[in-house]
Amino acid sequence: MATQQTRLLGKLAVAPSVIVLFLWMIVPLALTIYFSLLRYNLLDPGNESFVGFFNYEYFLSDPAFFAAIGNSLKLVFAVLAISIVGGTLLALLLDQAIVGRNIVRLMVIAPFFIMPTVSALVWKNMFMHPVSGLFAWLMKSVGLEPIDWFAQYPLTAVIIMVAWQWLPFATLILLTAIQSLDEEQKEAAEMDGTPPISYFYYIVLPHLARPITVVILIETIFLLNVFAEIYVTGSGGPAGNLPYLVYFQGLLNFDVGGASAGGIVAVVLANIVAFFLIRMIGRNLEG
Amino acid sequence: MGTIVLKDVQKRFGDVTIIPNANLAIENGEFVVFVGPSGCGKSTLLRLIAGLEDVSAGEIIIDGSNAAQLPPAKRGLSMVFQSYALYPHMSVRNNIAFGLKMAGQPKAEIDAKVAKAAQVLNLADYLDRKPRQLSGGQRQRVAIGRAIVRQPKAFLFDEPLSNLDAALRVNMRIEIMQLHKSLGATMIYVTHDQVEAMTMADRIVVLNKGNIEQVGSPLELYNRPDSLFVAGFIGSPKMNFLTGEAATKHQAHTIGVRPEHIALSDRAGEWEGTIALAEHLGADTFLHIDAGRHGRLTVRAAGEYHLGPGSKIWLTPEKGRIHRFDDKGRAIR
Numbered sequence: 001m002a003t004q005q006t007r008l009l010g011k012l013a014v015a016p017s018v019i020v021l022f023l024w025m026i027v028p029l030a031l032t033i034y035f036s037l038l039r040y041n042l043l044d045p046g047n048e049s050f051v052g053f054f055n056y057e058y059f060l061s062d063p064a065f066f067a068a069i070g071n072s073l074k075l076v077f078a079v080l081a082i083s084i085v086g087g088t089l090l091a092l093l094l095d096q097a098i099v100g101r102n103i104v105r106l107m108v109i110a111p112f113f114i115m116p117t118v119s120a121l122v123w124k125n126m127f128m129h130p131v132s133g134l135f136a137w138l139m140k141s142v143g144l145e146p147i148d149w150f151a152q153y154p155l156t157a158v159i160i161m162v163a164w165q166w167l168p169f170a171t172l173i174l175l176t177a178i179q180s181l182d183e184e185q186k187e188a189a190e191m192d193g194t195p196p197i198s199y200f201y202y203i204v205l206p207h208l209a210r211p212i213t214v215v216i217l218i219e220t221i222f223l224l225n226v227f228a229e230i231y232v233t234g235s236g237g238p239a240g241n242l243p244y245l246v247y248f249q250g251l252l253n254f255d256v257g258g259a260s261a262g263g264i265v266a267v268v269l270a271n272i273v274a275f276f277l278i279r280m281i282g283r284n285l286e287g
Numbered sequence: 288m289g290t291i292v293l294k295d296v297q298k299r300f301g302d303v304t305i306i307p308n309a310n311l312a313i314e315n316g317e318f319v320v321f322v323g324p325s326g327c328g329k330s331t332l333l334r335l336i337a338g339l340e341d342v343s344a345g346e347i348i349i350d351g352s353n354a355a356q357l358p359p360a361k362r363g364l365s366m367v368f369q370s371y372a373l374y375p376h377m378s379v380r381n382n383i384a385f386g387l388k389m390a391g392q393p394k395a396e397i398d399a400k401v402a403k404a405a406q407v408l409n410l411a412d413y414l415d416r417k418p419r420q421l422s423g424g425q426r427q428r429v430a431i432g433r434a435i436v437r438q439p440k441a442f443l444f445d446e447p448l449s450n451l452d453a454a455l456r457v458n459m460r461i462e463i464m465q466l467h468k469s470l471g472a473t474m475i476y477v478t479h480d481q482v483e484a485m486t487m488a489d490r491i492v493v494l495n496k497g498n499i500e501q502v503g504s505p506l507e508l509y510n511r512p513d514s515l516f517v518a519g520f521i522g523s524p525k526m527n528f529l530t531g532e533a534a535t536k537h538q539a540h541t542i543g544v545r546p547e548h549i550a551l552s553d554r555a556g557e558w559e560g561t562i563a564l565a566e567h568l569g570a571d572t573f574l575h576i577d578a579g580r581h582g583r584l585t586v587r588a589a590g591e592y593h594l595g596p597g598s599k600i601w602l603t604p605e606k607g608r609i610h611r612f613d614d615k616g617r618a619i620r
Contacts (some may be wrong), residue, residue: 184372187339188433192386193360202385206376 029267035260042254055261064245065262069269072241075159076223082163083219084212087170092200094171095178105175112168116228123161124150124233154235161229166222170215177211178204213281220277224270242266288350289315289440289473291336296345296355298331298497305331306497309345313441313475318467321477322484323494323520330445332494333477337366337443350440360389365434366443369450371426373418373433379405380414383432390437404432407466424455431466441473448483460487481521485509493517515616518543524573526610527584533558539611539619546573546587548608553594556601560584565595576600 039051059065094105111119127134128149136146149157181204189203227243230236236244246266250259291313298306305328313319321329334340336347338359347355354362365386373382380401387397405411408428418426427447434442444463448456464487467474478484484491485505493500493508493516501513505521512518518526526543534542550556551574560578572592576584586602594600611619 182370182372184368184370185374187359188366188368188372188374190339191337191359191364191366192389192433192437193358194385194389198389202377203374206374209376 032260032263035256036264038257040255040257040260042256051257055257056265059249059258059261059265064240064248065265068240068242068245071155071239072224074155075162075226075241076220078159079163079166079223080216080219082159083166083170084174084215086163086167087174087215088208088212090167090171091174091178092204094175108171109168111165112172114165116165116226117232119165120161120229120232123157123164128157150233150235154233154237154239158226158229158233158235158239161233162223162226166219169219173211173215174208177208181207213277217277217281220273221270224266224273242269290348290350291441291473291475292346292348293332293336294346294348296332296335296347297343298328298335298340299343304497306335309497309499311492311499311502313473315473316471318464318474318476318487318489319492320484320488320490321475321492321494322479322481323500325479327494328497329477329479329494331497333366333443333445333475336475337364338362339366363440364443365437365439365441366445367427367430367434367447369446371418371430371447371450373426373429375418378415378417379410379421379429379432382418382429383436386433386437400436401432404435407435407469408432423451424459427451427459428462431463435466435470439472441475444474444476446478447476448478449480456483463487481523485521491521493520495520511618511620512543512610513618515541515543515612518610518612518618524585524587529581529584531580533581534611537609537611540614541612541616543610543612544604544608546585548605549584549586550603550605551586551588551592552601552603553599554601556603558584558602560600560602562594562596562598562600565592567591574600576602578602 036055037050037052038048039054040048090108094101094108098104125132128147130136130146130148130151133146133149135149139146147153185203189199194203224241225243226241227247230240230244231247236248240248242262243266246259246262249255249262253259291311293309293311296306296309297304309332321332323329331340335342338354338357338361342355345355346353349362349364374385377385383401383404384397387400401414402411405414408431410425410428410432413421413425413429418429421429430447447463448459451459460483463474463476476483476487488505490502491505491508492502495516501508501517503511508517508521512521515528519528522545524546526545527549528541528543530541534540558578558581560576560581562574563577563583564575566573566575570590572588572590574586574588574592576586578584584602613619
């Protein structure tokens, strides 16, 4: 009797937050699905009409869509590769007893705390600017033609900026993982006379398998949503990804219906990716 | 071959001295146990021999040559760790083979050695399992297997049984002793458990605050302890110590009598007391007795003792079983 009452009370107490969270998710999703089925243009308000799947046909057959998907994937994979390889190396370095380790660690973590908009502006104007940027100055000082990053290699430039932001996250997770490696295991490897490369390959890397999958999962979720870096640097035309395309459709072309359809496509794609990632992680957590 | 000699070995961590000065000679094929309370430096001493810690001064001579500056893998020793330290993502087979693989031995030879070790240790059926699929005792055996295959000059055990339950501990103790007999290898074994030390050792090294207090066979330590510390540490329950008048009578600062060397009587005896507590173990009863100015004494009585708490009782120490110590805690002989 008492436990039943407690349970009921518990459910009642939790209910408001569950309901709010549920509405928070389901209302925008339902509205987006609804809008995606309408002809809804902000230049022609009040004339909404039901058009079925026309918006989807339109969005999916747009050449810009495939370019955006390609950019999204390139961005995700490139940043993942850089942050995991670089993060592992940095974590190994920071695990060593180097002078001023605490300061170095703090500095390595710092980029993660900088707002994407700010970091994009700093990179654009202070590093990658073809006239006044640091990179341009470096190239000129050795007699080379400076690169106009956002004109010549916009996607690469975006990848560099985003990787710079996400490298600390991977480093932080992998560093803590390396530090959690059992001390006696290290000593056992030492007694076995394991050379450094073998030690990394046979002992450290398998130990990092799990944190690496966690980094992949979390970074993928956020990297699919990169927007500020592309918007602020104005490289949306050549290097725009799916979120940017949705923005472009909705707020520059005023086509709410098309943008909603794009948003739903993005949701579906993200779920497909998540499905495979969760399965991969599940396997890894078992092992 | 596997002789190990420690010559003036010292270990300091910064300003803290862990091992002030250790000298010890271990013969080939000996089973030596380092025993002492927590923080006495026994593990540190073992790690110095293994090479996992660097000596601050002194020599560690393995088979006649100084190994104090060699890296662990070059000393030809194997170690079994307290947590077993198995590689969790490798199968039992690969765990055992790893050291040989790192030493660059040919595959056929590795397979043969692993198979042989697995047979000796009853692990043949588990070779393809991962460590987490094994029980504590099996993991312990894998750790020993990993040590065996390298055919070391000596085995080092760092409290290997402390993670096992009591019944398994007794079994593994016997297995390790049998292993020692069949391999005939030098073994150094660290433990804080004096029962393990007494039952397993050819020679026991008792450590106290980093100093080697006494080295000797288990019965030597039991019958002729060199100091109060050794007398109190070896034997269970602990030896009774009496000071003052009772000791002066024997021309000593302190005298010690083991609980099993005191005769009980309900009529007369040398010391008088009241039973405060009786611990019944079935085969024995340990009586805790308030003996007035002599303090609280423990006495072992065989079987069930007929008197309970509150009863008056008289105690008489056995002649020739009284250990005498001077005011510095050294034995008077």
